[in-house]
Structures are given as C-alpha cells and as structure tokens.
Amino acid sequence: MPAEINIIFIVKVLECSIIGAVCGFLLLVIHSFIKERQIKAMLGVTVLLFIAISGFGFIVYSTVSVHFITVFGFMVFLFVAIAITLPFAPGAHNYVVGEQSRVDERDALFHRFYRLQPDTPEFLQYYHDHPEIRDIDAAIRKLPALTEPGSRSYNPVDSPMMASIMDVVNSITRDIDWPPSTSNIKPFNLSPKDASQRIKAFARYLGADLVGTTKLNPAYIYSHIGRAPGEWGAAIHLPHTHAIAIAVEMRSDMLAYAPAIPATIETSDTYFTTAKIAMVLAKYISMLGYEARAHVDGNYRVMCVPIAVDAGLGEPGRLGLLITPQFGPRVRLSIVTTNLELTQDRPISFGVQHFCSICKKCADNCPGNAIARHEPTVVRGVRKWVSQQEACYRFWRKQGTDCGVCIRVCPYAHSSLPMHRIMRWLVNRNSFARRFALLGENVVYGRRHRANTANSDWLTTWKRS
Ligand code: SF4
Numbered sequence: 001m002p003a004e005i006n007i008i009f010i011v012k013v014l015e016c017s018i019i020g021a022v023c024g025f026l027l028l029v030i031h032s033f034i035k036e037r038q039i040k041a042m043l044g045v046t047v048l049l050f051i052a053i054s055g056f057g058f059i060v061y062s063t064v065s066v067h068f069i070t071v072f073g074f075m076v077f078l079f080v081a082i083a084i085t086l087p088f089a090p091g092a093h094n095y096v097v098g099e100q101s102r103v104d105e106r107d108a109l110f111h112r113f114y115r116l117q118p119d120t121p122e123f124l125q126y127y128h129d130h131p132e133i134r135d136i137d138a139a140i141r142k143l144p145a146l147t148e149p150g151s152r153s154y155n156p157v158d159s160p161m162m163a164s165i166m167d168v169v170n171s172i173t174r175d176i177d178w179p180p181s182t183s184n185i186k187p188f189n190l191s192p193k194d195a196s197q198r199i200k201a202f203a204r205y206l207g208a209d210l211v212g213t214t215k216l217n218p219a220y221i222y223s224h225i226g227r228a229p230g231e232w233g234a235a236i237h238l239p240h241t242h243a244i245a246i247a248v249e250m251r252s253d254m255l256a257y258a259p260a261i262p263a264t265i266e267t268s269d270t271y272f273t274t275a276k277i278a279m280v281l282a283k284y285i286s287m288l289g290y291e292a293r294a295h296v297d298g299n300y301r302v303m304c305v306p307i308a309v310d311a312g313l314g315e316p317g318r319l320g321l322l323i324t325p326q327f328g329p330r331v332r333l334s335i336v337t338t339n340l341e342l343t344q345d346r347p348i349s350f351g352v353q354h355f356c357s358i359c360k361k362c363a364d365n366c367p368g369n370a371i372a373r374h375e376p377t378v379v380r381g382v383r384k385w386v387s388q389q390e391a392c393y394r395f396w397r398k399q400g401t402d403c404g405v406c407i408r409v410c411p412y413a414h415s416s417l418p419m420h421r422i423m424r425w426l427v428n429r430n431s432f433a434r435r436f437a438l439l440g441e442n443v444v445y446g447r448r449h450r451a452n453t454a455n456s457d458w459l460t461t462w463k464r465s
C-alpha cells in the first residue's frame with residue numbers, strides 16, 4: 001500500500017540520517033586518534049565505524065516493515081543527546097567566600113629553595129620563625145637540584161637544555177621595575193576600551209594565546225618580598241589598579257613525555273615566551289606614560305592564577321593551576337600590572353569545580369601524592385583545593401624535572417582537535433555530560449598516565465610551529 005511504503009521510506013531515511021551522523025562523528029574521532037597516535041583507540045573506533053556502515057546495508061535492503069529496534073535506538077540516541085546538551089547546570093563562579101588577605105611571598109615554596117641560602121641571616125631567621133618545615137626542607141635540600149647529576153632523568157646532553165632556557169629567563173627578568181617613560185610630558189590619553197583592544201592585539205601578536213584585562217584586586221599583591229629581587233622581607237607597595245593576564249599554550253606532544261626532560265623543556269620555553277610578552281607590554285605601557293610592571297617567572301609581585309581568573313581566562317582546578325576552556329591547565333601565565341585604566345573582562349564558569357569533584361585523575365596519577373583528594377577548603381577567604389607543595393617539589397628533585405604529570409593527564413588538557421573541542425563544549429553543558437565525558441576519557445585514554453617513552457628523537461622530528 002502506498003501509505004505503508006511511505007512510512008517505511010521515511011523510517012529508512014531517518015535511520016540512514018542517524019547512522020550518517022554517527023559515521024561522521026566516528027570519522028572525526030578516528031582523525032583525532034591518528035593525530036594523537038592513539039592506535040588501539042583508533043582501531044576500536046574503526047571497528048565501530050564498520051559496524052555503523054554495515055547498518056546502511058541492513059536498512060536499505062531490509063524488508064522488515066517496522067524497524068522497531070532502530071526506532072527504539074533512535075529514541076535512546078535522542079534522549080542521550082538531549083541529556084548531555086541541555087545547559088541546565090553550566091557551573092558557578094563562587095570561589096571567593098570570605099574576606100581576603102594578602103599572601104607573604106616568603107610563604108611560597110620556591111622562595112625557600114631559590115632565595116634562601118643556607119646559614120645566611122635570612123635563612124636562619126626564616127626557619128627560626130617556621131620550625132615546622134625545617135626538617136622537611138632539609139631533607140629536600142639533600143636531593144640533587146633540578147637538571148643536575150644524581151636525579152633519575154639526568155642526561156648530560158639534554159638536561160642543560162632546560163637549564164639554559166631558565167638561566168636566560170632569569171638573566172633578563174631581574175631588573176624590570178621600569179618607571180614611566182620620560183619622553184612623554186603627560187600620559188597619552190587612551191580610553192579604557194582603546195587601550196585594552198590595543199594591548200590585547202599586541203599581546204597576541206607577540207605570541208599570547210589568551211589575554212584578558214581586569215581591575216587588580218589588592219588581595220592578590222604579595223605583602224612582602226620573598227623569592228623575587230628586592231630587599232628580602234620588604235613590604236610591597238604596588239599602586240597599580242589594573243592587570244593584564246597572559247597565557248601561552250604548552251605543546252601537548254612535548255608534555256606527553258612528562259615527567260621527563262622534553263616536558264620540562266617545553267615548560268621552560270613557555271615561561272620564556274610569557275616573560276617576553278609581559279615585559280614588552282610593560283615597556284610599551286610605560287612608553288605611553290603610565291606605570292607598568294611585568295610579573296614573570298621568579299619575579300612576581302602578584303599571584304598569577306587569581307588574576308587570570310578575574311580576567312576571564314579560566315577557572316582554578318584541583319591541581320592548583322588555572323584551567324582554561326581552550327587548553328585546560330596546559331598554559332603558562334604572566335601578568336602585567338599598571339595604572340593605565342583598562343576594561344574589566346568577565347570571569348568565566350564552565351563547570352570546572354564540578355568536573356574536578358568527580359574526576360580526580362590528577363590526584364590519582366600524581367607521583368608525589370601531592371594533590372588533594374578531598375573537597376576544597378577555604379583559605380584566606382577563597383574556596384580552593386590546596387596541594388602539598390613540599391611533596392610535589394620533593395618528587396621534582398628526585399626526578400630532576402618539573403614533572404607535569406598532573407597537567408598531562410587532565411582531561412581538559414587534550415589538544416585542540418575537533419573531537420576534543422566538542423567534548424569541551426559538552427562538559428560545559430551539565431553534570432550528566434561531565435560524567436559521560438569522564439567515562440569516555442577513562443575508556444579511551446585510561447585512568448593511569450602512560451608517558452611517551454617511545455620517540456627518542458623528539459628534537460629532530462618536532463619543530464615549534
Ligand atoms: S607536578 Fe607532578 S608531583 Fe607535582 S602535583 Fe603535579 S603530578 Fe604531582
């Protein structure tokens with residue numbers, strides 16, 4: 001009967017459309033796995049693709065008048081698609097929960113190991129005031145320094161590559177407290193909107209992958225000098241009102257080696273790039289007649305992560321770093337503070353707090369057992385996960401690199417291939433989608449980190465793009 005034929009035809013068209021969409025998605029996934037050299041996952045998805053393609057033949061030649069199973073499958077597909085795409089729980093931006101106070105830079109771990117020299121008055125005073133960490137730090141000091149002989153990953157040819165980059169960074173970032181240029185009688189008059197647009201465009205030209213502007217929260221200025229150049233323990237007065245947050249992506253193929261030397265070289269090189277951008281921007285702003293200061297590795301007067309959060313670059317994650325929507329924690333940050341008025345970018349929320357509460361992949365893989373597994377705690381008015389800095393750094397010294405395993409395994413840190421962009425969009429939708437994405441992540445990539453140890457010729461085969 002014509003009516004029956006029409007119904008069968010419509011059902012068949014519907015089924016073919018669904019299978020076509022599924023095949024298209026599977027092809028996208030296969031493309032991503034080939035790029036990432038995930039051979040087993042790629043073969044598994046290829047089998048699924050063949051099964052899906054054979055579904056076409058079944059549908060076209062089947063004489064079954066009502067395709068009950070596929071109609072049922074369609075309903076399930078529709079239900080799952082709606083459930084994971086509805087934006088009914090996009091996340092919340094509620095980190096600041098109480099009165100905030102400034103942090104003394106001397107309380108940061110790197111101050112103790114990069115500034116305090118044994119038996120100096122500063123050293124003796126610090127451990128007199130903090131006897132609870134004297135023995136912990138003394139045990140760490142007995143381990144080899146990063147990139148030096150004695151650590152697990154030490155290599156006399158490759159280890160100095162990281163050291164060479166960081167030595168250059170340190171040598172050019174010591175003296176960066178520039179006054180406003182005297183060539184201008186008065187500051188060049190720019191509206192906040194114009195100034196922000198130009199600065200962001202210039203930052204991107206210089207190599208920034210993400211850049212945002214914000215008012216500077218005084219609570220994010222360190223109270224006293226610790227590691228950074230300047231008189232040890234001197235009170236910090238930074239009369240700046242606005243900040244620029246800069247993020248540069250770290251390459252995921254280099255981080256795949258974590259915790260080995262290539263990952264450390266990538267980290268160091270990205271610090272170099274962020275430092276260059278921040279210093280040039282600060283110099284540029286000073287040439288417009290305003291005060292500006294770059295805050296770069298080893299020479300901070302401010303805390304980078306909360307400023308980057310305020311500037312809309314991302315959210316803080318369980319691993320203690322900024323998680324960006326585009327690259328996850330796979331970025332390095334620098335900041336410029338200034339008295340030039342800039343626009344205020346809006347902080348963003350994309351579900352990181354909830355995703356981190358169910359994921360814990362970084363904590364499960366941390367070789368130093370340093371990342372918190374429990375719920376966030378409130379520290380100085382901010383709700384956050386607090387890692388054990390000493391446990392992390394102890395592993396660095398044993399390993400001879402700055403590790404990076406937590407960054408590497410984070411599901412947000414995948415490369416920017418189309419499949420991962422779709423997954424990032426999905427996890428922003430709701431809590432069901434996050435659980436769905438986490439399940440897929442664990443099935444495809446596994447819960448445990450597998451470092452790339454196969455390709456030893458990374459220097460000759462991989463060039464910076
Ligand atoms: S860098 Fe390594 S040791 Fe430190 S928190 Fe991350 S995974 Fe743990």
Ligand code: SF4
Pocket residue numbers: 317318319355356357359360361362363406409410411412
């Ligand atoms: S690995 Fe998981 S828990 Fe850790 S920061 Fe990334 S998303 Fe959060």
